[in-house]
Amino acid sequence: MAVSEESRNRTAWLRHGPETNVENLAAGTLPGTLRPDDGPALLFPSESDQWLSHRVLDERSRGTASWLLSRGLAPGDRVLLCGGNSAALVVAYLAILRAGGIVVLANPAYTGDELAHLVDDSQASWAFAARPASALVDVANAVSLDEPLPGLEPGPLPRIGSADVALLAYTSGTTGAPKGVPLTHANLLSSIRAAMHAWRWSAGDVLVHSLPLSHQHGLGGVHATLLAGSSAVVLPHFDAAELGDAIQRHGATVLFAVPAVHERLVAEVPDALGAPSLRLAVSGSAPLSPDLAERIAAVMGEPPLERYGSTESGLDVSNPLDGPRLPGTVGLPLPGVELRVGTDSGEPIEDGTEGEILLRGPQVFSGYWNLPEATAEAFHPGGWFRTGDLGRIDADTGYLRITGRKKELIITGGLNVYPREVELALEKHPAVASAAVAGLPSRRWGEQVTAWVVAESQVSAEEVVAHARKLLAPYKCPKQVFFVDSLPRNSMGKLRRSELREPLDTSELDKAVAKLWRAEL
Numbered sequence: 001m002a003v004s005e006e007s008r009n010r011t012a013w014l015r016h017g018p019e020t021n022v023e024n025l026a027a028g029t030l031p032g033t034l035r036p037d038d039g040p041a042l043l044f045p046s047e048s049d050q051w052l053s054h055r056v057l058d059e060r061s062r063g064t065a066s067w068l069l070s071r072g073l074a075p076g077d078r079v080l081l082c083g084g085n086s087a088a089l090v091v092a093y094l095a096i097l098r099a100g101g102i103v104v105l106a107n108p109a110y111t112g113d114e115l116a117h118l119v120d121d122s123q124a125s126w127a128f129a130a131r132p133a134s135a136l137v138d139v140a141n142a143v144s145l146d147e148p149l150p151g152l153e154p155g156p157l158p159r160i161g162s163a164d165v166a167l168l169a170y171t172s173g174t175t176g177a178p179k180g181v182p183l184t185h186a187n188l189l190s191s192i193r194a195a196m197h198a199w200r201w202s203a204g205d206v207l208v209h210s211l212p213l214s215h216q217h218g219l220g221g222v223h224a225t226l227l228a229g230s231s232a233v234v235l236p237h238f239d240a241a242e243l244g245d246a247i248q249r250h251g252a253t254v255l256f257a258v259p260a261v262h263e264r265l266v267a268e269v270p271d272a273l274g275a276p277s278l279r280l281a282v283s284g285s286a287p288l289s290p291d292l293a294e295r296i297a298a299v300m301g302e303p304p305l306e307r308y309g310s311t312e313s314g315l316d317v318s319n320p321l322d323g324p325r326l327p328g329t330v331g332l333p334l335p336g337v338e339l340r341v342g343t344d345s346g347e348p349i350e351d352g353t354e355g356e357i358l359l360r361g362p363q364v365f366s367g368y369w370n371l372p373e374a375t376a377e378a379f380h381p382g383g384w385f386r387t388g389d390l391g392r393i394d395a396d397t398g399y400l401r402i403t404g405r406k407k408e409l410i411i412t413g414g415l416n417v418y419p420r421e422v423e424l425a426l427e428k429h430p431a432v433a434s435a436a437v438a439g440l441p442s443r444r445w446g447e448q449v450t451a452w453v454v455a456e457s458q459v460s461a462e463e464v465v466a467h468a469r470k471l472l473a474p475y476k477c478p479k480q481v482f483f484v485d486s487l488p489r490n491s492m493g494k495l496r497r498s499e500l501r502e503p504l505d506t507s508e509l510d511k512a513v514a515k516l517w518r519a520e521l
Contacts, residue, residue, distance in 0.1 A: 005340060005348055012332035012339075012398055015320055016198035022336040025193045026186035026362040029160050031098045033189075033227045034058045039203070041225060044087050045246065046236040052087055054229060057094065063151030064095035068126075071141065075100030075158050078122040078168060080137060082106035082115065083130035083145040085213050085236050090222060091149055092128040093213075097166055100158040101126070102182075104168045107214045109473035112136040114178075121180060121369065122168055162186040168369060169216060171311040171416065178421070180369025181311050190362035191314030192223045194334040199280060199305070199321050201254070203229040206277075208246045209256035210235035216311060217285050217414065221256050244269030251277040258285045258414030259292060260445050262304060266295050273299045280305060280321065285414035286446045287402060293327035306330050308402065310387055311416075312378070314363040317400050329399040337361045339400065341393050346380030351395040354403050358384040408497055410439035410447050417449055417476045419497065425471040426451060426478075431459035436487050438500050440480060451478035452500050454487060 013019070036058045040051035073079070079101045083089045096103050104122045106115060108130065115136050118124070127137045130145035143150065166185045170178040195201075201224055211218030213234070225232040233250050235242055238261055247255065248271070255278060257265070262283055265273055273281065273296060281296065283304040293303035307318040308330035317339065319331035333339040338360040340348050349355045364385045367375035378386055390404040410417040419437035426435035433456040439447030453464060461481035468477040488499040 005338075008398060009333055009338050013335040013337075015323060015332055016318070016335060017200070017321075020194075020197050020335050022362070025190035025336050026162055028189060029097070029162055029164070029185040030166060030188060030223065030226075031061070031094060031157075031160070034061070034094070035226075035229055037229065039229060040231045042087065042090060042222070043231070043233045043250070044085065044236070045233065045242075047087060051231070054226070057091065057226070059154065060091045060149070060151065061094035061098055062154035062157070064091060064149050065098035065157055066152040066155045067150045068095060068099040068101070069155075069157070070152060073099050073101055073126060075160070076102060076165075077126060078102045078104050078124040080104045080106055080115070080119060080122070080124045080127035080129065080139065082108050082110070082127065082133040082137065082214070084108050085210075085218070085234050086130070086145060088145045088149055089128075089130070089213055092143070092145065093219075093222075095149075096128070097160070097185075098157050100160050100164070102165050102168050104180075105170070105214055105219075106133070107212070107473055108133050109475065111471055111473065113471055114473065117178060118170055121170075121178075160185070162189070169311050179371055179374060181365055182367075182369055183314075183365055187314060187363055187365055188223060189227075190336055191309070191316075192220055192227060194336050194363070195220075195307070195315045195318065196224050196228060198318055198334055199254075199282075201228050201230065205230040205253045206250055207232040207254045207256065208235075208243065208250060208252040209233075210238040210243050210261070211256055211258070211414075215285075215415070216309075216314070217256065217258070220315065238264075240264045240268040244272030247272040247278060248275050251275075253277055253279050255281040257281065257283060257304075259283055259288045260286070260413045262288070262296060263292055263444060266292070266299060270299045282307060284309065286411040288327070290327035293325075303327055308400065310389075312365045313359050313361075313385055313387070316359050316361075316363065319399075324397075326397065326399055329394070329397075329401045331399055333400075337363060339393075340384060341391055341400075342380070342384070346382070346384055346386075351393045351398075354390055354392045356406060357387045357389045357391045357400070357402075359387060360384050410437075410449055412439070412442070412447050412449060412475060413445040415475050422449060422451070422468065422472065422476055422478070425468055425476075426453065426464060428471065429459065429464060429467045431455050431457040432464065434487055436495055436497060436500055437478065438497055448479040449476060450480045450482070452482050452484050452487060454485065455483055 036055045041054045042052045079096045126141045127139045128143045165182045167183045169181045281304040284307045297303040309315040319325040340358040341355040388406045422437040423435045433454045436452045440450045442448040488496040
């Protein structure tokens with residue numbers, strides 16, 4: 001290679017801004033960043049037109065943490081947290097951390113079966129949940145997020161350290177069973193601090209987003225707001241008109257969104273993206289097409305700042321705030337992040353050559369929850385995390401370009417769907433002999449979940465989808481079902497997922513995609 005890997009990474013860090021002490025990125029704990037001042041912190045317009053101050057968040061979370069300790073919560077206990085975007089969810093999140101608990105983050109769209117797996121796998125004995133999940137969760141101690149949170153006069157809290165686990169996030173695996181990803185305070189803080197440094201996040205910034213706080217993209221915005229002492233407006237769900245109004249009404253300086261949201265905003269409320277106050281629009285969780293980047297640039301004057309990360313490693317790579325943002329790339333490694341594109345054995349390869357994206361640094365988790373074999377498979381020697389994504393580093397710019405995936409992953413509307421989890425659910429239907437799942441292109445969502453089904457008795461596509469909805473969150477359910485005589489397999493019986501589309505002739509596939517696109521317009 002023309003330059004050493006270490007030199008290239010350090011040069012990339014400096015292109016994001018002045019040099020920062022990498023060791024300091026991971027110092028402290030999330031609760032330790034709270035500040036008892038009266039500046040506006042969070043606004044949930046669907047609940048109230050009154051801002052929650054940083055002081056109120058500090059006091060309420062301390063009170064609820066004291067209550068948890070009085071009820072027997074011990075440091076390291078797992079606590080399921082499941083609800084929509086709300087002030088109560090944020091206060092509960094901070095309270096659990098302050099009491100030394102581990103937050104088990106759950107999507108409120110999950111079914112009873114999905115929630116039961118998280119509870120069983122994490123051995124959670126507590127839950128903070130909102131309806132309808134609150135009626136589906138079976139734990140020893142349950143607290144409703146739909147009622148005022150319990151609290152006591154704040155008392156002494158346990159001492160927690162940066163190496164303690166703060167969050168247990170779940171990401172599905174190719175076997176279908178979601179895997180727990182333990183993230184320490186150091187993992188979370190180093191990730192968000194690196195991004196804040198690169199994006200020049202300050203106390204004067206106002207973030208607006210409608211991303212779910214049950215997802216790290218949305219939760220990361222809360223982390224940055226608390227660390228910077230800045231402000232954030234969090235909407236309960238995405239609505240283009242409401243999000244556009246919030247940007248303009250509150251003088252937003254930063255917008256977090258996925259490509260599907262950017263697509264709607266530029267089509268329906270372009271004036272909001274062109275608001276004079278808006279200095280930065282960030283895009284992540286799914287690929288941003290160059291065409292969409294150009295349309296947004298025509299309104300904003302520059303394309304969104306596209307970034308890259310994962311559940312296991314947080315925020316890792318970003319186009320620079322100052323300097324060229326190259327559509328179709330995700331930019332340069334953030335401060336503290338070591339990036340390598342490597343061979344199957346983990347050896348670095350020449351720039352411009354496709355390989356697996358490997359990451360190392362204080363933001364990367366240390367292993368899956370109680371899964372030593374999966375952990376061993378996830379790392380190369382030297383601590384390099386195998387993302388399962390394919391990419392190449394441009395020889396001239398040093399920017400990373402995502403070129404594909406080794407993992408059998410569908411990204412729909414910024415949310416990850418693992419085909420095997422959906423296949424296992426479909427195969428529980430008595431009329432389904434076998435099923436295979438992959439993604440079809442979608443103008444709005446990037447990819448749509450699509451199923452190929454071998455039926456052993458009469459069943460309709462509508463019945464297959466209805467069955468899936470009983471077992472899976474709606475975004476995981478197929479939007480299209482094809483019935484086939486057999487599934488493509490190799491000589492060992494392994495599914496050849498890449499060949500699923502081949503039985504469809506071009507016209508039939510085009511019709512299927514066109515049907516999906518018409519439904520989205």
